[in-house]
Amino acid sequence: xxxxxxxxxxxxxxxxxxxxxxxxxxxxxxxxxxxxxxxxxxxxxxxxxxxxxxxxxxxxxxxxxxxxxxxxxxxxxxxxxxxxxxxxxxxxxxxxxxxxxxxxxxxxxxxxxxxxxxxxxxxxxxxxxxxxxxxxxxxxxxxxxxxxxxxxxxxxxxxxxxxxxxxxxxxxxxxxxxxxxxxxxxxxxxxxxxxxxxxxxxxxxxxxxxxxxxxxxxxxxxxxxxxxxxxxxxxxxxxxxxxxxxxxxxxxxxxxxxxxxxxxxxxxxxxxxxxxxxxxxxxxxxxxxxxxxxxxxxxxxxxxxxxxxxxxxxxxxxxxxxxxxxxxxxxxxxxxxxxxxxxxxxxxxxxxxxxxxxxxxxxxxxxxxxxxxxxxxxxxxxxxxxxxxxxxxxxxxxxxxxxxxxxxxxxxxxxxxxxxxxxxxxxxxxxxxxxxxxxxxxxxxxxxxxxxxxxxxxxxxxxxxxxxxxxxxxxxxxxxxxxxxxxxxxxxxxxxxxxxxxxxxxxxxxxxxxxxxxxxxxxxxxxxxxxxxxxxxxxxxxxxxxxxxxxxxxxxxxxxxxxxxxxxxxxx
Numbered sequence: 001x002x003x004x005x006x007x008x009x010x011x012x013x014x015x016x017x018x019x020x021x022x023x024x025x026x027x028x029x030x031x032x033x034x035x036x037x038x039x040x041x042x043x044x045x046x047x048x049x050x051x052x053x054x055x056x057x058x059x060x061x062x063x064x065x066x067x068x069x070x071x072x073x074x075x076x077x078x079x080x081x082x083x084x085x086x087x088x089x090x091x092x093x094x095x096x097x098x099x100x101x102x103x104x105x106x107x108x109x110x111x112x113x114x115x116x117x118x119x120x121x122x123x124x125x126x127x128x129x130x131x132x133x134x135x136x137x138x139x140x141x142x143x144x145x146x147x148x149x150x151x152x153x154x155x156x157x158x159x160x161x162x163x164x165x166x167x168x169x170x171x172x173x174x175x176x177x178x179x180x181x182x183x184x185x186x187x188x189x190x191x192x193x194x195x196x197x198x199x200x201x202x203x204x205x206x207x208x209x210x211x212x213x214x215x216x217x218x219x220x221x222x223x224x225x226x227x228x229x230x231x232x233x234x235x236x237x238x239x240x241x242x243x244x245x246x247x248x249x250x251x252x253x254x255x256x257x258x259x260x261x262x263x264x265x266x267x268x269x270x271x272x273x274x275x276x277x278x279x280x281x282x283x284x285x286x287x288x289x290x291x292x293x294x295x296x297x298x299x300x301x302x303x304x305x306x307x308x309x310x311x312x313x314x315x316x317x318x319x320x321x322x323x324x325x326x327x328x329x330x331x332x333x334x335x336x337x338x339x340x341x342x343x344x345x346x347x348x349x350x351x352x353x354x355x356x357x358x359x360x361x362x363x364x365x366x367x368x369x370x371x372x373x374x375x376x377x378x379x380x381x382x383x384x385x386x387x388x389x390x391x392x393x394x395x396x397x398x399x400x401x402x403x404x405x406x407x408x409x410x411x412x413x414x415x416x417x418x419x420x421x422x423x424x425x426x427x428x429x430x431x432x433x434x435x436x437x438x439x440x441x442x443x444x445x446x447x448x449x450x451x452x453x454x455x456x457x458x459x460x461x462x463x464x465x466x467x468x469x470x471x472x473x474x475x476x477x478x479x480x481x482x483x484x485x486x487x488x489x490x491x492x493x494x495x496x497x498x499x500x501x502x503x504x505x506x507x508x509x510x511x512x513x514x515x516x517x518x519x520x521x522x523x524x525x526x527x528x529x530x531x532x533x534x535x536x537x538x539x540x541x542x543x544x545x546x547x548x549x550x551x552x553x554x555x556x557x558x559x560x561x562x563x564x565x566x567x568x569x570x571x572x
Contacts, residue, residue, distance in 0.1 A: 019053070024239070028073075040052055044265075049092070055228035057109060081112060085118050095111055109124065111158050111159075123158035124142070125160035127166065129167075156193055158195075163194070164181065165196075166211075181219070189221060191221050192221060200238040201553065212243075212244045222243065223244050231296045238256030239256065240255070241253040241266070257288070286458075290467055297329035297442065300441070304417070306441075311421065312339075314339075315481075320352075328467040337356075338407060340367075352481075356474065359472070370406070374402055418439060420437065420440035430540070438544065441550065446559060446560075460473065461473065511557050545559045
């Protein structure tokens with residue numbers, strides 16, 4: 001393969017500096033995103049950078065989805081690009097992602113190179129992912145050629161997201177119509193710059209680092225991949241910067257979920273400067289998951305303009321972790337707890353909820369006992385000819401729906417969004433109530449298995465500073481207490497469900513990795529009939545998940561857009 005000219009390989013010289021800001025756009029806010037670009041450009045000039053690299057679709061925000069089907073939206077993107085070009089520093093090469101007009105009526109996902117007040121090149125994304133949560137061939141026409149820009153004596157090859165990754169994180173075998181990396185190398189380049197909007201998934205970073213190292217080593221050039229930050233809808237973006245040198249070795253870059261004012265200047269063709277602050281720190285997987293969910297809450301609340309959030313506090317681990325992440329994202333003054341004890345609630349549940357609020361610096365929880373409404377609902381139901389009995393499914397769901405009604409009423413009264421507290425294990429097994437505990441704007445833990453909930457709680461308690469908290473927030477009693485919905489006398493989750501270690505192992509194999517019951521039983525050592533039983537349970541509860549609150553994606557396979565399961569299929 002072709003390699004960079006020898007003159008660019010002198011290790012003691014810097015030929016170009018690339019500024020990569022932490023960039024968190026709002027979908028559709030073209031003027032607001034353009035202001036962020038200008039601010040980033042001014043910062044880049046102050047850092048003496050020659051190039052400003054921004055993420056995929058930075059101007060319109062990723063993912064714009066069916067906004068792209070509106071002709072006026074793409075026209076507005078084009079007009080904003082022209083206005084932006086006239087306002088940027090003339091000597092700085094700015095690479096900004098945007099939707100642009102393609103040939104005829106088509107739309108391209110493009111990385112636009114701006115210098116000297118005008119667009120000097122447009123690189124159209126060539127590979128359109130259609131796996132997992134992606135449907136890019138629904139909106140975009142792929143580009144057909146490699147794009148190279150010359151700047152400061154260097155030939156810069158431009159790629160957009162999948163053009164570089166090429167299925168590195170795909171869950172299926174992908175056959176691409178071309179190889180954009182090989183085409184760039186054949187064109188002769190000195191560096192590859194990649195703009196990405198790649199949703200964060202646990203473990204994904206390592207696979208992408210390996211890909212960047214491979215390309216850098218094969219091409220003999222520096223490769224930089226810059227990702228979007230923040231969260232939009234159900235997708236969370238880490239804001240990572242991955243840089244590999246001509247030797248294929250990683251250079252110091254930016255870790256996922258750095259602080260919102262974090263900036264990075266990459267020094268090419270030299271030993272990179274050490275990064276300050278949190279860039280030197282490595283967090284555990286559980287803490288990084290927590291940071292991702294914190295980002296999801298912050299992004300959704302900030303971009304919807306909500307004044308805060310409501311969390312139903314049961315005294316259990318799920319609601320405690322949800323409240324903790326919300327406080328880490330928004331501050332204690334914008335998180336409001338609501339305790340709704342029933343006739344089956346233990347005194348310690350309310351006590352633990354109060355202790356949690358105190359440790360998080362929240363106001364004490366609003367206490368709304370549900371027994372009066374529950375009694376009226378039972379009486380009304382009895383008149384219909386059906387008497388609810390303590391502990392039966394009808395009575396349990398009545399209580400859960402009353403709690404949901406109260407939370408939504410408080411939401412109407414305050415403007416605050418309700419955070420659903422159910423986890424992935426409960427959603428998988430249908431251990432949840434439609435229009436009850438499933439209601440809300442965001443199911444914060446909907447992609448977190450129950451065993452992971454405990455691990456995240458322990459990790460945060462062990463290192464509260466990692467999520468900007470001053471002390472361990474979650475009471476030890478809450479962590480050690482057997483999980484219960486408290487909807488029936490002496491109720492415990494394991495009265496209905498298998499141990500969570502067992503259930504989670506089944507979910508991981510069947511949902512996350514699409515394994516058959518037979519393969520799952522073989523790999524886990526579990527009884528095949530038991531595995532089949534719970535696979536049937538998972539499948540038949542899909543109708544509930546179609547009506548669940550939005551789930552932030554942090555795992556390989558997320559309920560919702562990431563797992564498109566038919567409702568009326570006979571699978572076993």
